[in-house]
Amino acid sequence: MNLDHISLLDHHAHSVWPEAAWQTAPFAAYFTEAYDPQVLDEHTPHGIFYLRSVRDLAAFYGCEATPDAVLSARAGKPYLELSRRLIAAANIREVLIDDGFLKRELMSFEECGAAFPWTVRRILRLETELAGLVPQHENAGTLLDAFEALLRREAPNLAALKSVIAYRTGLDIRRWSNVEVEAAYTAIRRDLSPGVLPRISSQPLLDMALRVALRVACETRLPVQFHTGYGDPDLDLRLADPLLLRGLFTDPDLRGLQVVTLHCYPYTREAGYLASVYPGAYLDLGLTIPFTSQHAMRTHVQEALHLAPLSKLLFSTDASRTAELYYLGALWGRRMIGQVLEDCVSIGDLTATEAEDGAMRLLQGNAGRLYPRT
Ligand SMILES: [Zn+2]
Structure with a gap:
């Protein structure tokens, strides 16, 4: 199935670099969650995502399929115009941006909205906003009150909340006493350090703040996105299993x-199970697409559909830093979803009409229904 005609409501992505950072950032870093220089230099260029993407980008730029040819084909081109071409080719009509990632390095949410031909809505990253309040509050009680007030104030302007607690203390969210939370906060x-925002990694405080946010989310009907599964090496993958969220x-x-x-990834089946039995559980296909091999991407979409209804799956690019990743995400998202749905038709799991309806749902319909409009 060719899905190029379906415009994407990209329900999770990040902003892009300003031109100077884009010109100087190492190319290999686009194609991995690693940041160890040895991995970037010696191994990432031998990864399937890197090798395949060089060919994909060469086809877009109309050049030879080598990293050097890709880099020189884009060098000297007006940055914003080139980025606009990539995003137009990705056919993304609307994007929800988590602007808490690399906040000081990437374009602001507003700049990103103005620079490209799409509608942009904001996702608030909870742990970043919480950290920003720490210097002004001497105890956890007033901090959490201020955090709740901030969320209520921002809620009407948001599409969603996002938690990266999987990166900090894991998804096993527990209840803590006020005494435990205050003790943890005293240590923080x-x-x-003056002028440096803390990277909070205390489970009592993060779990308690998350509970505050979840209550606000329930009242305001804001969906909450959780990072689950693999990510950069900061993450303990064992604590990023979505099954740990069952208690919510x-x-x-x-x-x-x-x-x-x-x-x-690799907990797709687990997330699919949750989505199949709990009304409030949805599952995203992004990042695994396009960061893995075709075998893994196809398996990921197939495994999501083992149990989860077509009404519970959403696709995102999870692109950040460079418009090339929006392009690659959208390219492979459409291609893999199209291939898997076509397989479903050929073996009789879906009719052609059901598969077409499913493609619309995954690429835009489900996100359109889930995320509130302001
Ligand atoms: Zn992300």
């Missing part, structure tokens, strides 16, 4: 909560 305040779906205090498990 003690280690504060069964908690009577969180009735109506809508959770999107992002990325999921």
Whole structure:
């Protein structure tokens, strides 16, 4: 099935670099979650995502399929015009941007909206906003009150909330006493350096702040995106299993909560199970597409569909830094979803009409229904 005609509602991505950073950033870093220079220099250029993407970008630029040819084909071209061409080719009509990633390095959310031909809506990254409040609050009680007030104030202007707690203390979110939270916060305040925002990695505080955010999300009907599955080496993958989130779906205090498990790889089947049994559980196919081999991408979409209904799956590019990643994400998202749905038709799991309806849902319809409009 060719899905090029379906414009994408990209429900999770990040902003792009300003031109100077784009010109100087190492090319290999686009194609991996690693940041160790040895991995970037010696191994990433032998990864399937890198090798395949050089050919994909060479086809876009009309040059020889080598990294040097790709780099020289784009060098000297007006940056914004080139980025606009890539995003237009990706056929993304709307994007939800988590602007808490590389906040100081990437274009602001507003700049990203103005620079490209798409509608942009904001996703608020919870842990980043929480860290920003720490210097002004001496105890955890006033910090959490201020955090709740901030979320309520911002909620009308947001499409979603996003948590990276998987990167910090994991998805096994527990209940803690106020005494435990205050003790944890005292330690954070003690280690504060002037002018540097803390990277909070205390489970009592993060779990408690997340509970505050989840209650606000329930009341305001804002979906909450969770990073789950693989990511950069900061992450303990064992603690990023979406099954650890089960307690959120069964908690009577969180009735109506809508959770999107992002990325999921390699826990796609687990996330698909959650999406099949809990009304508030949704699952994202991004990052795994396009960061893995075709075999893995195809398996990922197939495994998501083992159990999860077509109404519970969403596709994102999870692109960041360079418009080339939006292009590659959209290219492979459409291609893999198209291939898997076509397989489903050929073996009789879906009719052609059901597959077409499914493609519309995955690329735009489900996200359009899930994320509120302001
Ligand atoms: Zn992301």
